[in-house]
Amino acid sequence: MKIFKSMTQASAVILSCSTLLLMTSGCDNTSQTAGSNNAETTEPSKNKGTIGVSLLTLKNPFFKVIGDNITAEAAKQGYKTIVLSADEDVAKQSNQVTDFIVSKVSAIVLSPCESRSIVPVIQEANAAGIPVITVDIPCNEPGVDILTQVATDNYGGGKEAGKAMIEALGEAGGKVAILHYRQAESCRLRVKGFKEVIEAHNVSASARIDMVMELESGAAKDLGYKAAEDALQAHGDLRGVFAINDPAALGARAALEKAGKQDQVLIVGFDGQPEGKQAIKDGKIFADPIQFPDKMGIEVVKSIVAHSKGEDVEPEQLIPTSLYRQEDGLKDSSLQ
Amino acid sequence: MPKSKKQHLTHLLTEYGMILVLILLGIFFSLVTLTEQRPSGKKAGLQIASIVKKRFDKDAHILIASRNLAIDKNFYDALSGSLTSAGFKHLHSVQGTPRDARAKLIELENQKIKLQVILGNQTTADWLVFEDIKLNFPQLGAPTRIGPSPYKWPNFLKKDNLLNITNQIAVIAIIAVGMTVVIICGGIDLSVGSLIAFSAVLCCLFIQNTAGGLDANAGGMILACIAAIIITGLVGSFTGSMITAFSIPPFIVTLGVMMMASGTAYLMSGGESVYRVPDSFVWLGREASLFGIPNAVFLMMLLYSIAHIMMSRTQLGRYIYAVGGNAEAARLAGVPVKWIQLFAYTLSGLLAGLGGVVMASQLKSGAPTYGQMYELYVIAAVVVGGTSLSGGEGKIFGTLIGAFIIAVIQNGMNLMNIESYTQKVILGMVILIAVLLDKLKQKKFQTS
Numbered sequence: 179m180k181i182f183k184s185m186t187q188a189s190a191v192i193l194s195c196s197t198l199l200l201m202t203s204g205c206d207n208t209s210q211t212a213g214s215n216n217a218e219t220t221e222p223s224k225n226k227g228t229i230g231v232s233l234l235t236l237k238n239p240f241f242k243v244i245g246d247n248i249t250a251e252a253a254k255q256g257y258k259t260i261v262l263s264a265d266e267d268v269a270k271q272s273n274q275v276t277d278f279i280v281s282k283v284s285a286i287v288l289s290p291c292e293s294r295s296i297v298p299v300i301q302e303a304n305a306a307g308i309p310v311i312t313v314d315i316p317c318n319e320p321g322v323d324i325l326t327q328v329a330t331d332n333y334g335g336g337k338e339a340g341k342a343m344i345e346a347l348g349e350a351g352g353k354v355a356i357l358h359y360r361q362a363e364s365c366r367l368r369v370k371g372f373k374e375v376i377e378a379h380n381v382s383a384s385a386r387i388d389m390v391m392e393l394e395s396g397a398a399k400d401l402g403y404k405a406a407e408d409a410l411q412a413h414g415d416l417r418g419v420f421a422i423n424d425p426a427a428l429g430a431r432a433a434l435e436k437a438g439k440q441d442q443v444l445i446v447g448f449d450g451q452p453e454g455k456q457a458i459k460d461g462k463i464f465a466d467p468i469q470f471p472d473k474m475g476i477e478v479v480k481s482i483v484a485h486s487k488g489e490d491v492e493p494e495q496l497i498p499t500s501l502y503r504q505e506d507g508l509k510d511s512s513l514q
Numbered sequence: 515m516p517k518s519k520k521q522h523l524t525h526l527l528t529e530y531g532m533i534l535v536l537i538l539l540g541i542f543f544s545l546v547t548l549t550e551q552r553p554s555g556k557k558a559g560l561q562i563a564s565i566v567k568k569r570f571d572k573d574a575h576i577l578i579a580s581r582n583l584a585i586d587k588n589f590y591d592a593l594s595g596s597l598t599s600a601g602f603k604h605l606h607s608v609q610g611t612p613r614d615a616r617a618k619l620i621e622l623e624n625q626k627i628k629l630q631v632i633l634g635n636q637t638t639a640d641w642l643v644f645e646d647i648k649l650n651f652p653q654l655g656a657p658t659r660i661g662p663s664p665y666k667w668p669n670f671l672k673k674d675n676l677l678n679i680t681n682q683i684a685v686i687a688i689i690a691v692g693m694t695v696v697i698i699c700g701g702i703d704l705s706v707g708s709l710i711a712f713s714a715v716l717c718c719l720f721i722q723n724t725a726g727g728l729d730a731n732a733g734g735m736i737l738a739c740i741a742a743i744i745i746t747g748l749v750g751s752f753t754g755s756m757i758t759a760f761s762i763p764p765f766i767v768t769l770g771v772m773m774m775a776s777g778t779a780y781l782m783s784g785g786e787s788v789y790r791v792p793d794s795f796v797w798l799g800r801e802a803s804l805f806g807i808p809n810a811v812f813l814m815m816l817l818y819s820i821a822h823i824m825m826s827r828t829q830l831g832r833y834i835y836a837v838g839g840n841a842e843a844a845r846l847a848g849v850p851v852k853w854i855q856l857f858a859y860t861l862s863g864l865l866a867g868l869g870g871v872v873m874a875s876q877l878k879s880g881a882p883t884y885g886q887m888y889e890l891y892v893i894a895a896v897v898v899g900g901t902s903l904s905g906g907e908g909k910i911f912g913t914l915i916g917a918f919i920i921a922v923i924q925n926g927m928n929l930m931n932i933e934s935y936t937q938k939v940i941l942g943m944v945i946l947i948a949v950l951l952d953k954l955k956q957k958k959f960q961t962s
């Protein structure tokens with residue numbers, strides 16, 4: 179009796195579960211007839227389709243700006259958008275992409291959480307004939323077909339940061355620490371550009387700029403703070419810090435203030451997030467090569483439109499940075 | 515004692531409430547994702563052919579646009595075959611990208627051909643390259659564009675999507691079997707999320723380093739998977755023995771194991787993803803070999819059936835309920851309480867290992883970042899499925915329903931374009947409702 183009861187319960191559960199699954203077999207046919215009654219031909223609709231966007235995270239305002247600009251530009255061009263946050267979880271991102279493929283979006287825009295693990299779903303999108311575009315974070319793995327990769331020119335930005343550092347330290351030169359985030363290809367490029375400019379400067383300069391330390395900053399405030407503290411312990415006569423993004427730069431600033439060395443050590447950051455810009459205006463950070471997530475969003479949509487129009491699309495589009503100093507901050511009406 | 519009508523209703527609500535929730539969610543998402551769909555493949559080709567036959571002369575110049583895909587090939591073959599046999603003489607075609615279409619238009623323009631109509635499928639008919647032909651290719655005339663007629667059907671209810679949902683939830687659902695047993699047994703296992711990463715990394719490392727890397731054969735890969743699952747199972751046994759031998763609360767032991775497993779996964783992989791595995795490794799996670807059911811889903815169904823029989827029809831199952839209901843009473847009644855607990859945690863470890871292998875296969879690589887927070891989703895699936903966190907009570911298939919509810923909510927909201935923060939809020943609400951139902955059930959037991 180008890181067995182019977184549990185079996186009926188089990189079968190009820192299986193039944194309701196599988197109804198969902200099996201309801202599908204006939205669906206295409208039933209709904210088909212509705213369309214064919216309509217003898218009039220269908221002109222392609224005004225809505226040109228949907229763009230599915232899965233960004234690394236929406237916690238970082240940088241990605242929020244990319245998403246917002248994709249949505250705004252897409253609306254101008256007649257596309258709808260779905261913007262999702264992958265919360266840095268590649269399994270979640272790959273589910274989001276399969277959801278996009280199922281809803282037959284016109285294009286998929288990604289900032290991959292993990293460029294290798296995302297390969298199978300990009301291949302799935304390729305097989306479904308949906309163009310894939312990366313934004314900010316490229317995916318350079320073999321076997322995937324990507325329409326275009328839109329990203330900041332991090333190498334060029336690193337060079338600008340180097341120039342800013344030379345400007346900051348002036349004739350005197352001195353010791354500089356780099357707050358790195360080695361996991362990210364983008365940050366490696368930034369540091370590469372920075373080092374090249376400083377080394378070129380050292381060849382001819384009267385006083386050298388010595389890059390004495392390279393510390394891991396985690397690209398975050400708390401770890402940037404710790405790293406800067408360690409740097410100060412090791413080199414009391416530090417003159418400059420290059421931090422690979424704004425949070426790390428702000429963390430370093432906090433450490434300098436705690437040690438009372440904010441006037442001795444100048445910081446060059448990267449990004450140009452609102453908080454970073456505010457700090458530049460207030461003289462807490464010397465300068466930032468700023469990125470343009472808004473332009474990135476717009477370029478993404480332009481590429482999708484160009485592709486659909488049959489025009490050539492560059493496989494890689496680098497958006498240059500621009501150096502943001504205190505005087506730019508003072509003119510900036512978006513800051514307090 | 516015959517039950518009153520009201521008691522029947524409460525019984526139904528508590529026992530099957532979650533199925534109701536699942537069905538309601540399904541109906542809801544079907545209604546809100548009702549969108550215009552276009553037929554594709556052969557069907558679309560025949561539909562367009564019949565329209566063209568009615569409206570155009572036999573010597574009209576016709577361009578058929580399709581992509582280089584299997585489904586588009588069916589479309590093209592059906593359409594051009596039907597038109598050719600109907601006597602249409604001037605068929606032009608382009609198969610590829612919008613760029614190829616542009617090249618074709620230029621070619622036709624150079625041949626001084628006046629194009630009457632452009633035929634495309636659900637995608638190619640919308641290509642912008644065909645939009646301003648009058649402007650960009652004035653020599654071609656003003657061709658009409660014809661695509662498949664749309665019909666209304668919810669995105670949610672498409673067959674692909676429903677299979678997609680089940681495939682997406684497979685990992686969580688598989689691990690939730692073990693978690694259900696652990697929770698019924700009166701414990702909790704927080705380590706499963708980290709064990710996913712641990713097992714995924716381990717499995718990919720075995721394939722990469724011992725089974726021959728990119729050239730590994732099926733046998734080698736299966737051995738690597740089994741080894742990863744067994745080692746993860748041993749971690750589960752370790753957890754179980756810590757809990758039973760030293761009577762440390764499961765919450766603390768599994769918290770410790772969670773950190774150790776995650777750290778070990780990072781150490782073993784050097785913080786990077788392990789990806790030198792053959793393409794065929796995705797068989798388990800991404801392919802479907804039986805009646806179009808994805809392999810992972812099939813595996814999941816199989817596990818649920820076995821677990822259901824184990825829990826409802828075997829002595830072992832009854833012992834597990836007894837231990838969770840009242841461990842002391844069970845011990846006095848002669849149930850080997852510690853062995854049962856050890857078994858539950860080992861099973862949970864084994865299934866977490868299997869989940870990790872499935873995830874590694876889905877993503878064709880193993881990375882230590884996998885599975886973060888998954889323990890919470892797994893526990894949520896179990897609780898939503900009606901298993902009581904106080905132990906001794908719950909059903910295996912309830913957990914499956916719970917897992918489906920979570921997957922349906924996530925998928926439905928992705929389709930609806932609701933961002934992930936709201937998704938979290940709603941998921942949290944569903945879990946609270948589930949606990950509320952659980953309380954209702956307990957109250958019923960007290961009053962009756």
